[in-house]
Amino acid sequence: MEYQDIELIKNEGIAFLYLNRPQVLNALGERMKSELIDALKRTEKDDNIRVMILTGRGPGFCAGADLNRFIKAQEWGKDQKRKSGFESLGLQRAFIHYPKPIIAAINGAAYGFGFTVTLTCDIRLASERAKFSCAFVRIGVTPEFGSTYFMPRLIGYGKAAELTFTARPFDAYEALEIGVVNKVFPHKQLMVEAKKMARQIASLPPLAIKNSKEALRYGMESTLERVMHHEVAIFLKSMKTEEHRIALRKLLDQMKFV
Numbered sequence: 001m002e003y004q005d006i007e008l009i010k011n012e013g014i015a016f017l018y019l020n021r022p023q024v025l026n027a028l029g030e031r032m033k034s035e036l037i038d039a040l041k042r043t044e045k046d047d048n049i050r051v052m053i054l055t056g057r058g059p060g061f062c063a064g065a066d067l068n069r070f071i072k073a074q075e076w077g078k079d080q081k082r083k084s085g086f087e088s089l090g091l092q093r094a095f096i097h098y099p100k101p102i103i104a105a106i107n108g109a110a111y112g113f114g115f116t117v118t119l120t121c122d123i124r125l126a127s128e129r130a131k132f133s134c135a136f137v138r139i140g141v142t143p144e145f146g147s148t149y150f151m152p153r154l155i156g157y158g159k160a161a162e163l164t165f166t167a168r169p170f171d172a173y174e175a176l177e178i179g180v181v182n183k184v185f186p187h188k189q190l191m192v193e194a195k196k197m198a199r200q201i202a203s204l205p206p207l208a209i210k211n212s213k214e215a216l217r218y219g220m221e222s223t224l225e226r227v228m229h230h231e232v233a234i235f236l237k238s239m240k241t242e243e244h245r246i247a248l249r250k251l252l253d254q255m256k257f258v
Contacts, residue, residue: 004020005021005032005035006018007020008039008042008043012199013048014050014052014198015039015051016053017036017043017053017055018055019057020056022056024063024066025058025062026062026063027066028064028066029065033091036091036094037090037091037094040094040098041094043100044099044100050209051102051209053105053191053194054102054103054105054121055105056108059109060108061108061130062109062113062114063111064111064113064114064115065112069086086144092145092146095121096120096146099210099213099214102123103121103122103198104118104124104125105125105190106124107130107190107191108129108131109130111135111169112134112135115133115135116145120146120150125184125190126183126190127187128185128187130172131169131170131172132170132172132175133168133170134147134151134164134167136164136167137167143164151163154179154180155178155180205243205246205247207238207241214234218230
């Protein structure tokens, strides 16, 4: 698939996934949706890719769903046999089940889907220019993309309810304070820092990273007793891998010179 609404660049074990409709602040349309699913599946299968950075071209990260999609959905709603595309879970699943770490480098406005897609990412880094809003009620709809699962777990029910019910915008520093993002950087440093973190992750044993992500996600969804058993199972499995043996030998060799 040739991409028009996104851009995918691979370099040094990192996949750089750019939302690329800067003229509309990277609003999500059906074509971008299909291209994102393809890019996620393609990089998931690529063993050379260790980590992904998701960001936006131009001054914004993502302004949410393209409003033309809502207009068309209103028109199509008269035909009960025709689907709007909003009922599809393909993109949500592609992000949520992506097995490798995703770093969101939020370079500007992240409203609606632009906000909720970042919640499916593992690490969120923001430019000081970033703005956020859980804006759905402003147009008479409700939060989506798994945000009602991720947001209360990330920032607590009370704060999630406040941001959802008021739909108010908030800046990068409030996002940092409440735990929506991990770090805030000067705008020009955002991608520098995102790349630095991605390179650090990419330098580590890839199977251990993937299994660690699986364990963290499982831990969010399960009971403590089940988590303990799951952790032991994947820990023992990882001990049998060649990458564990290589990493262990490397560490022991380094210790000889300390």
